[in-house]
Amino acid sequence: MYRVLSCLKVNGGTPGCVILWKYTHDGKPKSCKQIITELDAAKKSTTYKVIEGDLLQEYKTFTFILKVEPKGQNNLVTWTLEYEKLNEQIDDPNGMMDTVMAVCKDIETYYLK
Template structure:
């Protein structure tokens, strides 16, 4: 069984793709208001401002019936591709994974926008499951953000 892997899922949203990208880049702290069932709080842990490479963000969230935390560093931002890449540097995810990268990317096509989530990961050992539950979690948050903007 492979210790490293990549998991990618796409979801079509009806809300504005540019706004979706802007939320993950500049306003992730607003996601707690858009998805309160899953996201309990997002704080800028280190860095001068939101949305800059090198900034460290702490996420407090509720996943698999438990409160959890993730500390992520913004590794890369590509405005042309509307993508943000986060490297997990602390928290619950690293109890099962040695390395974990999350990329969220938005393709905008008029009124139809496709959000692509990609996880690149290395398991601590072969008994660790693939992060399918975490992928379902981010897809649920994506739907909540869409619902919030369609109101």
């Protein structure tokens, strides 16, 4: 099970901003430090590159791309995960998509209060 425990932003939400995520996966505490490498307000897109943490124990590179598209009165959020495995025995990060979905649901719940 995935659950985001905390997120600490340093230097605001701009390129170069470092974000630390702490979460639990399969009952074990995990962490992920990301840096915002690209922020495009016109395209409503943000790119986060993993620079430290548990993901880099299995992947050479790992990048999250967030894009928001207006759909009527709502927004469609698309996450893209780009990664390079350390070796072919490593599984695809399907579970990380579950984490991303949990985060989106938590954010939605917060804003719909």
